[in-house]
Amino acid sequence: MQVKCVLCDIVETIEDYSLQAKRLRNRKINMYLCNSCNERIKDRTLQRISTGKFRFFEEKKNEDELI
Ligand SMILES: [Zn+2]
Structure with a gap:
């Protein structure tokens, strides 16, 4: 299927059965990030964790338990 990155509008093709x-x-995720944006966000998140300003949201955890 073809997917469009929400950050840079690049269109990529991913495996239908991935x-x-x-x-x-299934709408478990409703946005797609290309690999480079993914990497960028991951880097930023890791940086935030290392500065100690990163917060984990408890609400998210509860949602996951229902699945
Ligand atoms: Zn992108």
Whole structure:
């Protein structure tokens, strides 16, 4: 299936039966990030954790337990 990155509008093709495609179809995730944006966000998140300003949201955890 074709997916569009929400950050840079690049269109990529991903495997129809990949976990990511399945999640997009089931609306478990409703946005797609290309690899480079993914890397960028991961880097930023790691930086935030290392500065100690990163917060984990408890609400998210509760949602996951229901699945
Ligand atoms: Zn992107």
